[in-house]
Amino acid sequence: MSNASTLERVSAKAAKSITSSEAFQNHLESLENAPKWLIDLKTEQWEQFSSLPMPTPKSEAWRFARTGNLSLDKYQLSSDLTPSEIEDAQKNSHLIESYSGKMVFANDQLVEKKEATASLSQAGLIWAPLAKAINEHGSLLRKFLLTFTPDLGSEKFQALHGALFSNGSFLYVPVGMEVTLPFVAYHEICGHGAAVFPHTLIIADAGAKVHLVDIFQSTGANTKNFACGMASIFAGAGAQVSYQAIQEWNLETLSFHLNSVSAERDADVQTVTVNLGSHQTRSEQHTCLSGPGSNVDNFSLSVPTGNQEVDQRTLQTHKAPSCRSNMLYKNALMDDSRTIFSGLIKVEESAQQTDAYQTNRNLLLNGSAEANSLPGLEILANDVKCSHGATTGELDKEQLYYLLARGITRKKAEELLVFGFFEEVFSHLENDELREHLNSWIGKKFHVDPPTGNPVTNS
Amino acid sequence: MSSLDIRNLEIHVEGKPIVKDFTLNVPKGEVHALMGPNGSGKSTLAKALAGHEDYQIVAGEASLNGQNILKMEVDEIARAGLFMAFQYPSEIPGVSIANFIRAALTARLADNEELDAARYYRRLYEKMDLLKIDRKFTARSVNEGFSGGEKKRCEILQMAMLQPHFAIMDETDSGLDIDALKIVSHGVNTMRGPDLGILLITHYQRLLDYIVPDKVHVMWDGRIVRSGGKELALELEEKGYDWVKEEVAVV
Ligand SMILES: Nc1ncnc2c1ncn2[C@@H]1O[C@H](COP(=O)(O)OP(=O)(O)O)[C@@H](O)[C@H]1O
Ligand SMILES: [Mg+2]
Numbered sequence: 183m184s185n186a187s188t189l190e191r192v193s194a195k196a197a198k199s200i201t202s203s204e205a206f207q208n209h210l211e212s213l214e215n216a217p218k219w220l221i222d223l224k225t226e227q228w229e230q231f232s233s234l235p236m237p238t239p240k241s242e243a244w245r246f247a248r249t250g251n252l253s254l255d256k257y258q259l260s261s262d263l264t265p266s267e268i269e270d271a272q273k274n275s276h277l278i279e280s281y282s283g284k285m286v287f288a289n290d291q292l293v294e295k296k297e298a299t300a301s302l303s304q305a306g307l308i309w310a311p312l313a314k315a316i317n318e319h320g321s322l323l324r325k326f327l328l329t330f331t332p333d334l335g336s337e338k339f340q341a342l343h344g345a346l347f348s349n350g351s352f353l354y355v356p357v358g359m360e361v362t363l364p365f366v367a368y369h370e371i372c373g374h375g376a377a378v379f380p381h382t383l384i385i386a387d388a389g390a391k392v393h394l395v396d397i398f399q400s401t402g403a404n405t406k407n408f409a410c411g412m413a414s415i416f417a418g419a420g421a422q423v424s425y426q427a428i429q430e431w432n433l434e435t436l437s438f439h440l441n442s443v444s445a446e447r448d449a450d451v452q453t454v455t456v457n458l459g460s461h462q463t464r465s466e467q468h469t470c471l472s473g474p475g476s477n478v479d480n481f482s483l484s485v486p487t488g489n490q491e492v493d494q495r496t497l498q499t500h501k502a503p504s505c506r507s508n509m510l511y512k513n514a515l516m517d518d519s520r521t522i523f524s525g526l527i528k529v530e531e532s533a534q535q536t537d538a539y540q541t542n543r544n545l546l547l548n549g550s551a552e553a554n555s556l557p558g559l560e561i562l563a564n565d566v567k568c569s570h571g572a573t574t575g576e577l578d579k580e581q582l583y584y585l586l587a588r589g590i591t592r593k594k595a596e597e598l599l600v601f602g603f604f605e606e607v608f609s610h611l612e613n614d615e616l617r618e619h620l621n622s623w624i625g626k627k628f629h630v631d632p633p634t635g636n637p638v639t640n641s
Numbered sequence: 642m643s644s645l646d647i648r649n650l651e652i653h654v655e656g657k658p659i660v661k662d663f664t665l666n667v668p669k670g671e672v673h674a675l676m677g678p679n680g681s682g683k684s685t686l687a688k689a690l691a692g693h694e695d696y697q698i699v700a701g702e703a704s705l706n707g708q709n710i711l712k713m714e715v716d717e718i719a720r721a722g723l724f725m726a727f728q729y730p731s732e733i734p735g736v737s738i739a740n741f742i743r744a745a746l747t748a749r750l751a752d753n754e755e756l757d758a759a760r761y762y763r764r765l766y767e768k769m770d771l772l773k774i775d776r777k778f779t780a781r782s783v784n785e786g787f788s789g790g791e792k793k794r795c796e797i798l799q800m801a802m803l804q805p806h807f808a809i810m811d812e813t814d815s816g817l818d819i820d821a822l823k824i825v826s827h828g829v830n831t832m833r834g835p836d837l838g839i840l841l842i843t844h845y846q847r848l849l850d851y852i853v854p855d856k857v858h859v860m861w862d863g864r865i866v867r868s869g870g871k872e873l874a875l876e877l878e879e880k881g882y883d884w885v886k887e888e889v890a891v892v
Binding site for chain 1: 693714715716718720727730731732733741748749799803
């Protein structure tokens with residue numbers, strides 16, 4: 183990268199913080215052929231952002247969370263990428279090599295795309311960058327875009343996302359189509375001060391079956407960045423959707439991931455969220471069982487080290503009868519890290535025969551780490567099975583003794599127990615390539631060797 | 642000296658003496674049975690020898706092939722060649738049997754050595770077949786959701802894989818039905834030989850019909866009160882532990 187281009191980029195960015203209306207105007211102008219409905223939507227979102235207050239330590243929805251570092255004035259929408267940034271982003275994006283389609287975004291700009299096969303596209307599947315899909319599939323997409331936001335305390339950031347998002351992945355799977363290999367989207371942040379607003383929109387039509395993986399990473403280890411992403415899943419009647427989000431932003435990043443799942447009649451959705459990066463991340467998940475017989479599992483694993491904070495807010499809304507939802511959030515905390523889990527199960531009057539579970543398990547690997555838990559239930563129906571529970575503890579002494587008594591060294595024994603703790607979430611990753619990368623990333627965080635691969639049972 | 646040698650051992654639990662002036666020598670190649678009623682201190686002895694921190698050894702000596710094991714860490718004792726088949730094995734969620742045993746074997750290798758995965762699985766399956774454990778168990782979490790009998794078989798599987806010099810088997814027969822007892826005994830008998838010494842803890846003589854001991858010791862209130870050949874187990878079975886109790890009272 184030449185000095186001249188660095189200077190130019192810095193001066194171009196320095197002018198407009200993402201909180202300034204100038205930045206918003208520039209963003210609108212930068213959208214090519216944007217339809218009027220999008221401009222209206224974004225303008226409305228910008229107004230909301232501007233009018234909503236910042237969270238304070240007193241905000242109930244931010245209980246236990248750090249609110250001192252949320253100022254957004256130092257972040258800008260990035261202008262053009264340098265060739266080396268594009269190259270870095272592409273190099274970073276090879277974690278899963280068996281896929282149905284792939285997109286790589288660097289600062290919300292598409293830098294690489296692997297199309298879905300012609301036979302899938304001809305049968306009606308759409309795998310497109312959101313910016314393009316807005317123009318080409320506007321009438322379909324509009325019915326879903328930003329219609330279901332989690333609203334769990336980050337409304338201001340949600341609105342900023344709505345105002346400033348420009349790209350992401352759009353996946354539409356037509357009635358009855360089943361796609362086995364995952365679609366993979368990589369979202370990379372490059373350069374100091376860059377803000378990104380990655381958006382993922384999955385629409386699985388009736389009976390469709392699909393799997394998408396989002397991977398969030400930084401190309402540099404030390405750039406200070408802001409990421410505010412949103413992933414919305416709409417599962418039609420009988421659709422099966424599996425979604426995985428791996429959050430590996432660098433440790434200087436402030437991030438928000440504001441996700442929602444809507445499940446229609448008999449739909450089956452499973453999500454797995456893994457939080458490794460960010461100095462502070464806010465993860466919101468709103469799951470709505472909107473059609474009878476639907477089933478949703480939300481799994482999450484967070485492994486904070488240093489003084490990272492992982493702030494998790496969840497809501498399971500049961501609107502229809504005979505649905506099942508299950509939320510399992512596991513956190514393994516090292517050093518002085520902190521986690522917050524605040525979850526609510528809401529069962530509406532009409533949602534009889536509900537099965538709803540919510541579990542938060544925290545493993546404290548260091549005495550000065552801090553795990554906060556706020557589980558909750560609000561049940562208006564009378565025929566329901568609900569449970570919620572939170573546990574916080576250290577490694578089990580008897581289990582550790584058992585491993586030592588087999589001659590395994592203390593360090594290796596602790597590592598086996600920690601990875602054993604993860605397994606309940608890892609077993610749902612459904613992707614061996616991803617699993618291996620996660621093992622090695624987490625191993626590095628703990629300064630340990632990753633465990634050897636899962637056994638193959640060849641009987 | 643190839644033996645498990647225990648001399649005048651006194652073990653306290655929560656400050657209370659449980660094992661008192663306990664002396665026993667099990668030479669390599671022999672199987673000794675340690676019998677005694679519930680609460681006599683058999684498991685306390687076993688766990689203390691295997692380095693459990695809840696059991697304080699306040700006096701005496703214990704060595705394995707001449708090496709003092711009282712100064713060793715739990716994992717060092719195991720690597721020195723002492724295997725403990727627990728009466729109540731722990732459940733380890735999320736750690737598969739295959740990974741667990743592999744880690745235990747790897748811990749016994751030198752830094753520059755590596756376990757040959759293919760050979761490892763071949764041996765593992767061979768031992769599982771011997772103990773009639775379904776091969777699918779390799780992927781299951783250690784002891785999690787196992788029946789009592791499955792747990793005991795899994796202990797013996799680990800013993801077969803780790804090939805210790807000495808094994809203490811604590812009530813391996815409890816929780817086993819007669820078929821499982823035969824399978825486990827057969828497994829243990831195939832391991833018997835000049836390179837393995839076994840201390841077989843039980844309070845039923847039934848197990849000793851299948852694993853015939855070289856010597857039998859009777860423990861009462863923290864000590865060995867009687868030692869003899871395998872006939873002693875039959876005598877005990879016939880007369881019950883009260884017989885020993887009366888004898889002790891006389892002494
Ligand atoms: N971890 C422990 N904490 C407290 N007491 C114990 C513990 N382990 C054993 N004891 C006590 O020591 C005595 C001997 O128990 P144990 O060694 O289990 O006997 P056995 O195995 O012969 O049945 C019992 O009175 C028991 O209650
Ligand atoms: Mg016992």
